[in-house]
Amino acid sequence: MTGKINLSGLWELSLEPLGCETAEVYNDSMTLPGTTSCAGKGEPNTKQETGFLTDAYKFEGTARFRRKVNFKGLSGKRLMLCLERTRITELFVDGESLGVQDSLIAPHCYDISRFSENGEHEIVIAVSNVGYKTGGGHLTSQDTQSNWCGITGYMRIEICDQSRISGIRIYTSTENRTVKVRGNFENELPPNIGCAGICTVESVNTPVKQTLPGFEFEIIGSSFEFTLPLGENAYLWSDETPYLYRMTLTADNDTYTALFGLRDFRAEGNSFTLNGRTVILRGKHDGMIFPLTGYAPTDVDSWMRVMSIAREWGFNHYRFHTCCPPDAAFEAADRLGIIMEPQLPFWGTIREPGEEGYNKAEQDFLIEEGFRMIDCFGNHPSFCMMSMGNELWGSQKELNKILHGYKKYDRRRLYTQGSNNFQWFPSVLDEDDFFVGVRLAGDRLIRGSYAQCDAPLGHVQTEKPSTRHDYDSAVVPVTSEHKNAEGNGTVQIQYGTGVKTVEAAAADADFIPKVPIITHExxxxxxxxxxxxIKKYTGPLKARNFEVFRRRLEKAGLLPLAKDYFLCSGKLAVQCYKEELEAVFRSEKIAGFQLLDLQDFSGQGTALVGMLDAFMDSKGLIAPEEWRCFCNDAVVLARFDCYCLEAGAEFSAEVELCWTRSRTADMRTVVCTLSGEDFAESAEFTVKGSGTHFSLGQFTASLPKVTKVTRLRLSLEVRGTDVRNSYELTLFPRIEQVALDKARIFRSVNAEAKALLDAGKTVLIIPETEGKEGYIDGFYCTDFWCYPMFRSISQSMGKPVPVGTMGLLIDRNHPALAGFPGEKWSTPQWYDIVSNSRSEILDGKSEGKRVIVRTIDNFERNHDLALMYEYDESNGKVVVLNCELDSLTDSPEGRAFAASVIEYVSR
Incomplete structure (x- = not known):
C-alpha cells in the first residue's frame, strides 16, 4: 500500500427496516465508523428487556450510507475499498453494484480500480444486520455485544501501484531463531520475470534493541519465500515475556508491515508447552461485551485496557465464545502475552451432506469464515489456538474433516473440534490437538458447579467446604465403575437460553483423553x-433489566437490603471461585481452565457472575492481588478436610505447590504458618526437583484449648517471591453435649407455649418443614449462572428447578449468635446449618418480625426468606429456627451454633 483515503466522517443515511419496502431516501446523516444505535437512529425502543441489556435504538434491516469521494490524481492506480468489522455489505459506485460480502470477522475489501479515473464518484455502502447465513453466535447476539448495524472499524480506500504484496505468512522457529516468510506479489510481469524485495526487522519491546540489516529477497512471478536468521540472541514470545519484532517488506513501491514473535506452542501429552516450558492456561471466557457502545472496539488501546485488567487478575488466556475479535485484540494480546483461542461463530449442529437438516450454505460459510480467520490473524503470535464453536453436535466425521482442512492449510496453532461438544457424550477426534469439556463420563466431573438440568452437581455445590478435591481421579479413574451416559437415540440438552433435542451416541465411561484437557466454563x-x-450505562445499551430488578425488590419491601445482598452474595461467590480454581491447580492432569467469567455477563437472563462488572471495573469484592493468590503462574496450596476446627484437636494439612514459571522452583522454601490470638505454629518445606506440581509434606499443629470461638489463619508463602496464599479457619471450643432440654422448644405456638409467652418467657419454635409449602430448601452455594434462565430450561426439560438462593445475610451482632460469631455473609461454619434448613417464605407476613439469619433470594423471585427470626408475642418472645438442632450435633460448629441459640432462648 502506497497510500490511503480515509472514509471516516459524516455520511448521508437511509434506513430500510426489515419488512418495510421503501425507496432510498437520504433524509438523515451519521458519522462512521459507528452504529445506528450509537448514533440514535431509527425508532426509540421503549421495551424493558430483563434477560439482557435493552438497545435504546434497536434497528434491524438495511442502512445505506452515501457519500461523494474524489479520486483526483489516482488514474491507473489499484484501489481497494476496505471496511473493517461490519455486517453484510453491498457496495455501489456510481449506482453500479460491485457485489456483496458477508464475513462477520474479516474486512470487506472491494476492488474499485476501474473507477480510478479523475473525478468525483458516488459511493453507497448498504449494511444489513439481517439475513445472516448462520446465527453468528456472540458476534450478533442480543445477549452480548448486540446485533448492531453499521461499520465499526477502519473505512478506507487503499492505494497501490499495479504491484501489491499480499497473503503474507510468517513462520518462526524458536530452535533455529529464524523467521520464514511466504507471500504473494500481485503484478503484471510475465511469470518468469523477477524483481527484488527488501525485508527489515527490528525488535519492539525487547530488553536490548535489535535491528537487523536489510535483507534482500527475490520475487519470481507471483510469489516469494525466504528465511531470515534473527541471530542466536533473538528473543522469544511467551506469556511471561511477550517480546515482539516488527517486519517491513518493500517491493516495487509497495510496503507491508507486521508484528511477529518467535514462539513454539505445543500439546505434549496432557500438557501445553510454550517454548518448552509447561504452561497452565488460566483463561477467561469472552463474548465481546462492551456496554458503552454495544460493539467490540477496533483500536488497540481499548483492548490493552481490558486485557491488562485480565492480566492483573492472573489470566494468560482468552477463549472467545462463538466469536473472533478484531485485529486490535490480537495485537493487544501479542503485547501482553495472552494466548488467544477464537471460535467460529457457531453454536449448533454440524451435519454431513445428505443428512436431514444439512445446511450447505451455512456450513460452507462457517468453513470459509475459519479460513478467513486464519488469513487475517494468523501471523499474530498470540493466535495459538482455534476452535470450531461452542457445544456442537452432529457428525464427528464432518467435524474431523473440517479440522483436517484447517490443519493442512496452516499448522501454526493448535485446533480443537469445539468447546464441550456432545456434552454428555465427549470424545477426542483424530484431528483434535486438545479437549475442552465439563465431564469425561456421566459422573466423571471436571469442574465444580453445574446447572440443575445438567446434574449431577459439582463438588463446590454439594460438598462441605474443604480443600481436598482435585480432578485427577476423574481424568484417569482408579476403577471403571463409572456411569455411561445413555445414548443411541435423542437427548434434550441446554442450547443457549433454551432447550434442544439432539441425536446422541452412547458415551464411553472409560474415555481418557490423550491430549491436554481444558475444563470448560x-x-x-x-x-x-x-x-x-445503572448510571454507568450511558451508551445505546440501557440496564433496564437492573431497573426492573430494583422495582421488584422495592415491591417486595426489601430494597433497603440491596447493598447487603450484593456484598454478601459476592463474598460467597469469592469463596466458591477460590475453591473452583484451586481444584484445577491441585490437578496434575488438567492443562487449564476457561472461567465464566471474570466479568459479568449482560445477557442470558442477566448472569452477574463476575468479580468485575460488565465494564471490566472491579465490584470491590476482592482485590486483584488477593485473587492472584489462587490464580497465577505459581500457586501454593494446602489440602485439609475442613475450615471448622475443634479446640485441642490436631490440625493437619498437606502443603503443595503448582509452579509454571520459567525460573525453577528447585530448592525454594515454602513457609507455612497457622496463627491466631496468642497462638502461632510454623514449618518450612523445601522444593526439590523439577516439574509443575510438588507435594512438599505435612504441616501439623496442636490446636489450643480455647474457650471462645477463635479465628485462625493458615498462611503459606514461597520465600523471596510474590507467591502466597491463605485460608481463614474457625476454631470452636470443645462442647461435649448441647443441653437442648434447657430451652423451651416447640413445633408451633401451642397452648403450652402461649402460657410461657404470657409469663414473659422466650420460646423456640422449630417447625416441621419437610415436604411443606412455604419454604425453600437450604443450599449453601450461590446460584449457578442465573435463576430465570435455568429455571426455564429445567421446567422445559421436566427436571427439578434450581434452589436459586444466593447465600446468607446474617445479623452478626444479634445476641442469639453471641456464641457463634462470624461475618455477615456465608462462611463455611454455616454449611451444616444451611444444608439442614428450609428457609421460610415471609412474603406479606414479615411485619413485626426481626430476621436474624436471612437467605438471599434471586432477583426474579424476590422472596423474603428467613432461616431464623424472632418476634414479640404477649409478654414474651418467639424465636423461629427453620433448622433441626439435633441434626447439627456431629460437628463442632453445629454444636456451637446450637449452644448459642439455646443460651439465648433460655435466659
Whole structure:
C-alpha cells in the first residue's frame, strides 16, 4: 500500500427496516465508523428487556450510507475499498453494484480500480444486520455485544501501484531463531520475470534493541519465500515475556508491515508447552461485551485496557465464545502475552451432506469464515489456538474433516473440534490437538458447579467446604465403575437460553483423553445486582433489566437490603471461585481452565457472575492481588478436610505447590504458618526437583484449648517471591453435649407455649418443614449462572428447578449468635446449618418480625426468606429456627451454633 483515503466522517443515511419496502431516501446523516444505535437512529425502543441489556435504538434491516469521494490524481492506480468489522455489505459506485460480502470477522475489501479515473464518484455502502447465513453466535447476539448495524472499524480506500504484496505468512522457529516468510506479489510481469524485495526487522519491546540489516529477497512471478536468521540472541514470545519484532517488506513501491514473535506452542501429552516450558492456561471466557457502545472496539488501546485488567487478575488466556475479535485484540494480546483461542461463530449442529437438516450454505460459510480467520490473524503470535464453536453436535466425521482442512492449510496453532461438544457424550477426534469439556463420563466431573438440568452437581455445590478435591481421579479413574451416559437415540440438552433435542451416541465411561484437557466454563457463581451500576450505562445499551430488578425488590419491601445482598452474595461467590480454581491447580492432569467469567455477563437472563462488572471495573469484592493468590503462574496450596476446627484437636494439612514459571522452583522454601490470638505454629518445606506440581509434606499443629470461638489463619508463602496464599479457619471450643432440654422448644405456638409467652418467657419454635409449602430448601452455594434462565430450561426439560438462593445475610451482632460469631455473609461454619434448613417464605407476613439469619433470594423471585427470626408475642418472645438442632450435633460448629441459640432462648 502506497497510500490511503480515509472514509471516516459524516455520511448521508437511509434506513430500510426489515419488512418495510421503501425507496432510498437520504433524509438523515451519521458519522462512521459507528452504529445506528450509537448514533440514535431509527425508532426509540421503549421495551424493558430483563434477560439482557435493552438497545435504546434497536434497528434491524438495511442502512445505506452515501457519500461523494474524489479520486483526483489516482488514474491507473489499484484501489481497494476496505471496511473493517461490519455486517453484510453491498457496495455501489456510481449506482453500479460491485457485489456483496458477508464475513462477520474479516474486512470487506472491494476492488474499485476501474473507477480510478479523475473525478468525483458516488459511493453507497448498504449494511444489513439481517439475513445472516448462520446465527453468528456472540458476534450478533442480543445477549452480548448486540446485533448492531453499521461499520465499526477502519473505512478506507487503499492505494497501490499495479504491484501489491499480499497473503503474507510468517513462520518462526524458536530452535533455529529464524523467521520464514511466504507471500504473494500481485503484478503484471510475465511469470518468469523477477524483481527484488527488501525485508527489515527490528525488535519492539525487547530488553536490548535489535535491528537487523536489510535483507534482500527475490520475487519470481507471483510469489516469494525466504528465511531470515534473527541471530542466536533473538528473543522469544511467551506469556511471561511477550517480546515482539516488527517486519517491513518493500517491493516495487509497495510496503507491508507486521508484528511477529518467535514462539513454539505445543500439546505434549496432557500438557501445553510454550517454548518448552509447561504452561497452565488460566483463561477467561469472552463474548465481546462492551456496554458503552454495544460493539467490540477496533483500536488497540481499548483492548490493552481490558486485557491488562485480565492480566492483573492472573489470566494468560482468552477463549472467545462463538466469536473472533478484531485485529486490535490480537495485537493487544501479542503485547501482553495472552494466548488467544477464537471460535467460529457457531453454536449448533454440524451435519454431513445428505443428512436431514444439512445446511450447505451455512456450513460452507462457517468453513470459509475459519479460513478467513486464519488469513487475517494468523501471523499474530498470540493466535495459538482455534476452535470450531461452542457445544456442537452432529457428525464427528464432518467435524474431523473440517479440522483436517484447517490443519493442512496452516499448522501454526493448535485446533480443537469445539468447546464441550456432545456434552454428555465427549470424545477426542483424530484431528483434535486438545479437549475442552465439563465431564469425561456421566459422573466423571471436571469442574465444580453445574446447572440443575445438567446434574449431577459439582463438588463446590454439594460438598462441605474443604480443600481436598482435585480432578485427577476423574481424568484417569482408579476403577471403571463409572456411569455411561445413555445414548443411541435423542437427548434434550441446554442450547443457549433454551432447550434442544439432539441425536446422541452412547458415551464411553472409560474415555481418557490423550491430549491436554481444558475444563470448560468453570465457575458461573452468581452475585446479586449492584443497582449503583445503572448510571454507568450511558451508551445505546440501557440496564433496564437492573431497573426492573430494583422495582421488584422495592415491591417486595426489601430494597433497603440491596447493598447487603450484593456484598454478601459476592463474598460467597469469592469463596466458591477460590475453591473452583484451586481444584484445577491441585490437578496434575488438567492443562487449564476457561472461567465464566471474570466479568459479568449482560445477557442470558442477566448472569452477574463476575468479580468485575460488565465494564471490566472491579465490584470491590476482592482485590486483584488477593485473587492472584489462587490464580497465577505459581500457586501454593494446602489440602485439609475442613475450615471448622475443634479446640485441642490436631490440625493437619498437606502443603503443595503448582509452579509454571520459567525460573525453577528447585530448592525454594515454602513457609507455612497457622496463627491466631496468642497462638502461632510454623514449618518450612523445601522444593526439590523439577516439574509443575510438588507435594512438599505435612504441616501439623496442636490446636489450643480455647474457650471462645477463635479465628485462625493458615498462611503459606514461597520465600523471596510474590507467591502466597491463605485460608481463614474457625476454631470452636470443645462442647461435649448441647443441653437442648434447657430451652423451651416447640413445633408451633401451642397452648403450652402461649402460657410461657404470657409469663414473659422466650420460646423456640422449630417447625416441621419437610415436604411443606412455604419454604425453600437450604443450599449453601450461590446460584449457578442465573435463576430465570435455568429455571426455564429445567421446567422445559421436566427436571427439578434450581434452589436459586444466593447465600446468607446474617445479623452478626444479634445476641442469639453471641456464641457463634462470624461475618455477615456465608462462611463455611454455616454449611451444616444451611444444608439442614428450609428457609421460610415471609412474603406479606414479615411485619413485626426481626430476621436474624436471612437467605438471599434471586432477583426474579424476590422472596423474603428467613432461616431464623424472632418476634414479640404477649409478654414474651418467639424465636423461629427453620433448622433441626439435633441434626447439627456431629460437628463442632453445629454444636456451637446450637449452644448459642439455646443460651439465648433460655435466659
Amino acid at each position: 468453570i465457575g458461573q457463581y452468581e452475585t446479586y445486582p449492584d443497582f449503583d451500576e
